[in-house]
Amino acid sequence: MKILTGxxxxxxxxxxxxxxGWSLDVNESADVGEHGAALVAREEGAQHVVAAxxxxxxxxxxxIRPAHIKERIRALGPTVxxxxxxxASDPAAADWVI
Amino acid sequence: MYKYDEYxxxxxxxxxxxxxxxxxxxxxxxxxxxxxxxxxLQNGLYLQLHAYMLRVAVPYGTLxxxxxxxxxxxxxxxxxxxxxxxTRQNIQYNWIKLEDTPDILAELAKVEMHAIQTSGNCIRNxxxxxxxxxxxxxxxxxxxYAELLRQWxxxxxxxxxxxxxxxxxxxxxxxxxxxxxxxxxGIKMVKNDAGEIGARFYAGGGMGRTPMIAPLIREFVPLxxxxxxxxxxxxxxxxxxxxxxxxxxxxxxxxxxxxxxEYVRQVEEEFAHLLTQPIEPPLxxxxxxxxxxxxxxxxxNASDDLDLTDPDFxxxxxxxxxxxxxxxxxxxxxxxxxxxxIPGDATADQIRLMAKxxxxxxxxxxxxxxxxxxxxxxxxxxxxxxxxxxxxxAGLSTANLDTVGDIIACPGLDYCSLANARSIPVAxxxxxxxxxxxxxxxxxxLKLKISGCINACGHHHAGHIGILGVDKKGLExxxxxxxGSEGADTSLAKIIGPGFTEDGxxxxxxxxxxxxxxxKQGEERxxxxxxxxxxxxxxxxxxx
Amino acid sequence: xxxxxxxxxxxxxxxxxxxTVDSFxxxxxxxxxRIEPGDDARDLLPYLDRLSLVEVSFPAWTDGRGYSSAxxxxxxxxxxxxxxxxxxxxxxxxxxxxxxFDAFAPEKALNEEDAxxxxxxxxxxxxxxxxxxxxxxxxxxxxx
Ligand code: HEM
Ligand code: SF4
Numbered sequence: 001m002k003i004l005t006g007x008x009x010x011x012x013x014x015x016x017x018x019x020x021g022w023s024l025d026v027n028e029s030a031d032v033g034e035h036g037a038a039l040v041a042r043e044e045g046a047q048h049v050v051a052a053x054x055x056x057x058x059x060x061x062x063x064i065r066p067a068h069i070k071e072r073i074r075a076l077g078p079t080v081x082x083x084x085x086x087x088a089s090d091p092a093a094a095d096w097v098i
Numbered sequence: 099m100y101k102y103d104e105y106x107x108x109x110x111x112x113x114x115x116x117x118x119x120x121x122x123x124x125x126x127x128x129x130x131x132x133x134x135x136x137x138x139l140q141n142g143l144y145l146q147l148h149a150y151m152l153r154v155a156v157p158y159g160t161l162x163x164x165x166x167x168x169x170x171x172x173x174x175x176x177x178x179x180x181x182x183x184x185t186r187q188n189i190q191y192n193w194i195k196l197e198d199t200p201d202i203l204a205e206l207a208k209v210e211m212h213a214i215q216t217s218g219n220c221i222r223n224x225x226x227x228x229x230x231x232x233x234x235x236x237x238x239x240x241x242x243y244a245e246l247l248r249q250w251x252x253x254x255x256x257x258x259x260x261x262x263x264x265x266x267x268x269x270x271x272x273x274x275x276x277x278x279x280x281x282x283x284g285i286k287m288v289k290n291d292a293g294e295i296g297a298r299f300y301a302g303g304g305m306g307r308t309p310m311i312a313p314l315i316r317e318f319v320p321l322x323x324x325x326x327x328x329x330x331x332x333x334x335x336x337x338x339x340x341x342x343x344x345x346x347x348x349x350x351x352x353x354x355x356x357x358x359x360e361y362v363r364q365v366e367e368e369f370a371h372l373l374t375q376p377i378e379p380p381l382x383x384x385x386x387x388x389x390x391x392x393x394x395x396x397x398x399n400a401s402d403d404l405d406l407t408d409p410d411f412x413x414x415x416x417x418x419x420x421x422x423x424x425x426x427x428x429x430x431x432x433x434x435x436x437x438x439x440i441p442g443d444a445t446a447d448q449i450r451l452m453a454k455x456x457x458x459x460x461x462x463x464x465x466x467x468x469x470x471x472x473x474x475x476x477x478x479x480x481x482x483x484x485x486x487x488x489x490x491x492a493g494l495s496t497a498n499l500d501t502v503g504d505i506i507a508c509p510g511l512d513y514c515s516l517a518n519a520r521s522i523p524v525a526x527x528x529x530x531x532x533x534x535x536x537x538x539x540x541x542x543x544l545k546l547k548i549s550g551c552i553n554a555c556g557h558h559h560a561g562h563i564g565i566l567g568v569d570k571k572g573l574e575x576x577x578x579x580x581x582g583s584e585g586a587d588t589s590l591a592k593i594i595g596p597g598f599t600e601d602g603x604x605x606x607x608x609x610x611x612x613x614x615x616x617x618k619q620g621e622e623r624x625x626x627x628x629x630x631x632x633x634x635x636x637x638x639x640x641x642x
Numbered sequence: 643x644x645x646x647x648x649x650x651x652x653x654x655x656x657x658x659x660x661x662t663v664d665s666f667x668x669x670x671x672x673x674x675x676r677i678e679p680g681d682d683a684r685d686l687l688p689y690l691d692r693l694s695l696v697e698v699s700f701p702a703w704t705d706g707r708g709y710s711s712a713x714x715x716x717x718x719x720x721x722x723x724x725x726x727x728x729x730x731x732x733x734x735x736x737x738x739x740x741x742x743f744d745a746f747a748p749e750k751a752l753n754e755e756d757a758x759x760x761x762x763x764x765x766x767x768x769x770x771x772x773x774x775x776x777x778x779x780x781x782x783x784x785x786x
Contacts, residue, residue: 256737
């Protein structure tokens, strides 16, 4: 699947396109198919997201995961400070970041 | 230490107002991201892997305790309770909100700090020797010259959109502790035969994808021509540096393509012309600045005795302190490289503690080193044990300066959007593998430097051992380089062979240290043995 | 031709067609020239007295060669109009002024109010560019 990500203009937070809006949770990502470029243009114009781009991803047992390690660390890292990740309280966090 | 006058304060305040206005226009939609990006970069604000990242300048690496305290407070108030000290003597925060940035800059301005020109294609923060003003071997304190250049380069109207970033270092000791010849311009303050102080200029050094050591371009620039000569160097670069390819845009490529002699000829021609323009500040201005850098009130009778009965303290003193020019004092380095820790990171509490110790025991001064550590430049020997105890309680007493545990590492793929591979976990594993103090002592000086990609922010080219992260079909992979150095004997490290996985690279380094220990003669460091016996014995042991 | 949006001169706007630096030396009646980023402004030094308009082109504002071109001509004594043309952004207007530009023809008109505050932004300056006649802060610190 193709998923769309970017950063929140005001806060810089990594966000994922859900089909209707933006979420901090990669698991809520929608498959944007062929519409990535059009969505990037529209959403950047709407002053909500910056530096948006489409990445390859897929559904795994743990949830939706980008294909490349860089986007996985973006979604779930940093790997060296698990206390700062979206699942800080998960004792198994180390296993599912990458 | 330099203190702002009303003009300096006004410049920084004006910049805060300007940036506040730019952020307002961005959030209102009057500026697109493409237009805004170069503007935010000139204020040190990047968009990184997880969020905005703010890089705050620490001019020539010198801080007072009020500034350091605020750096800790900012980490708490606007970030996630920590900061990262960098190889360019700055500090970076990784979790900054755009909407907070104008307020952060306003708070910084109140303690005479800023993020001006810490990024972007302009003259960056000027770096210097972290022992300036304290080292026994310096001919003058380099910082007044760095401050003069700081003011000249701040908002220089002609040089704000250079072909590429531009980094200047100023030193004044025989021992180069600032990697001076790996800068776009390296300046070494020297004395000529007549006993006058002047500046020796090197130009066209740098790391990145094509590392180069800067050639000498002028033996002696008199102090009353320092700015004019710098301006000539920059103008030739601004006009003729390549702009067709961002990877060839640094001044090192210009100097290399023109040849050193032709670059020098053009600079001298421009210099001769600029000498006709009254652009040089009077020497009185340099004197005014120098007055801020006079020695603090050292106690001339301070005792030279040091009680070393505590073995842990003794180890730390041997490893982490350096001779001071004043009897009874030492320069003490706080290692930000605990075993298994993140090189260069410090928590808000640690930052504030170091600030307090500097206030109480180091004449209110601290330094940031390019090896990502913190220095107390002037500690009385009589106070050293007290300082060490306080550091020890806060987890800041690691005794590993310049050893295999004192690793320089860039943020890598954990934070940086340009990265190919993670740097920090590799550093952590190595420091754990070599965690025992005994083992570190046995291996002695070994400078290990890790970059997560070819941009070389972690100085891997200048490591006795360098590690470069690469992307091998979507997987992290690490190349090993040997033989780099950044001191007076600057050399560039060479790749030894095929790359490794994360664990593989740690094993390979262990084998390399074994080869060194087996071949070491007398007092040789790793680097000396490597230079003498060459790469082959190492390759054999590693690749078998 | 793009319009001049800001001008800091009292004389009449020059509207002569600007020719390239290359052809300028051959066209003995030309009075206006257009400098592209790759041109050497010093090629014009022999002809300064017959020039009344220099346009310096900024195809992208991030290409800063035009700043040096302008300052070099001013340092050589050129007094006619120095016009910045092309991709101009508000935040650089002040710095362009300091390098000797006195007319601005942005490709897309700039917000008047924001531009005005940008021109007025810096009450003091660290460097003497000489060509803008402003004293540097160091000169104020050490009055002659
Ligand atoms: C995390 C955000 C960072 C980004 C996006 C970044 C980007 C870059 C880039 C693109 C280069 C290559 C420039 C060139 O060769 O033209 C570079 C070089 C460099 N960076 Fe960074 N960097 C970052 C963080 C750091 C940090 C944390 C440090 C200090 C630890 C640092 C210190 C340096 C140094 C020393 C160089 C080599 C300078 C040279 O080529 O002469 N950077 N950086
Ligand atoms: S070396 Fe590469 S990975 Fe490391 S901080 Fe610099 S740009 Fe990022």
